Amino acid sequence: KAGVTQTPRYLIKTRGQQVTLSCSPISGHRSVSWYQQTPGQGLQFLFEYFSETQRNKGNFPGRFSGRQFSNSRSEMNVSTLELGDSALYLCASSLVTGEAGELFFGEGSRLTVL
Amino acid sequence: QQQVKQSPQSLIVQKGGISIINCAYENTAFDYFPWYQQFPGKGPALLIAIRPDVSEKKEGRFTISFNKSAKQFSLHIMDSQPGDSATYFCAASLYNFNKFYFGSGTKLNVKP
Numbered sequence: 527k528a529g530v531t532q533t534p535r536y537l538i539k540t541r542g543q544q545v546t547l548s549c550s551p552i553s554g555h556r557s558v559s560w561y562q563q564t565p566g567q568g569l570q571f572l573f574e575y576f577s578e579t580q581r582n583k584g585n586f587p588g589r590f591s592g593r594q595f596s597n598s599r600s601e602m603n604v605s606t607l608e609l610g611d612s613a614l615y616l617c618a619s620s621l622v623t624g625e626a627g628e629l630f631f632g633e634g635s636r637l638t639v640l
Numbered sequence: 641q642q643q644v645k646q647s648p649q650s651l652i653v654q655k656g657g658i659s660i661i662n663c664a665y666e667n668t669a670f671d672y673f674p675w676y677q678q679f680p681g682k683g684p685a686l687l688i689a690i691r692p693d694v695s696e697k698k699e700g701r702f703t704i705s706f707n708k709s710a711k712q713f714s715l716h717i718m719d720s721q722p723g724d725s726a727t728y729f730c731a732a733s734l735y736n737f738n739k740f741y742f743g744s745g746t747k748l749n750v751k752p
Contacts, residue, residue, distance in 0.1 A: 530683070557738055559738060559739075559740075561742075567744070568646075568729065568742050568743060568744040568745050569684070569729060569731075569740075569742035569745075570742070571739050571740060571741070574738050574739060576738075581738065582737060582738065582739040584739070616683055616684070618683070620738060627738075628674075628686045628689075629676075629684075629686065629738075629740070630685075631683025631684050631685065632683050633681065633682055633683050634683055
């Protein structure tokens with residue numbers, strides 16, 4: 527069974543640009559969550575999508591957005607990039623929502639903002 | 641305000657020793673407490689989890705101890721092995737929400 531797939535794995539952008547990251551969940555998983563991982567802040571919750579609807583949202587500015595498609599694949603977008611957005615962005619899928627359970631993480635997309 | 645505080649930041653243990661990582665949480669409504677293990681270049685993977693209706697849960701060499709009154713929980717790794725060298729994250733959530741608050745992580749190095 528294939529795991530969570532994130533693309534691209536690495537990318538470099540400059541300040542002011544925007545970026546789109548993609549996540550394909552494990553087959554059959556309908557919930558997709560996104561986390562930002564930095565050395566100083568650890569893992570911070572961005573948002574969760576289930577059945578194409580945002581179910582939960584973290585404390586990030588509106589420059590961070592996401593969406594989920596009917597096949598459960600998800601994308602997140604960061605606009606007007608800032609240096610502080612440099613981080614590893616992790617996608618996690620789970621079977622259901624509304625019931626805390628195991629998150630299956632991808633290997634992440636490492637974003638560097640210059 | 642950091643919802644989950646984790647210590648220590650790093651830990652060095654000899655092979656065969658016991659590794660202990662501690663976490664404290666703020667929100668008394670949290671009712672699901674997992675531990676995740678992350679190897680370099682990989683995403684975190686669930687190691688073990690506990691709900692507050694029990695004070696201890698053991699799976700192999702890994703044990704979670706939970707103290708509801710103190711709002712603290714800890715991970716004990718018995719007979720630590722070099723292969724356990726990784727970063728460990730505690731987390732907390734409301735059981736009916738798929739939104740987790742993670743600790744800042746503990747980098748464990750088990751010396752052979």
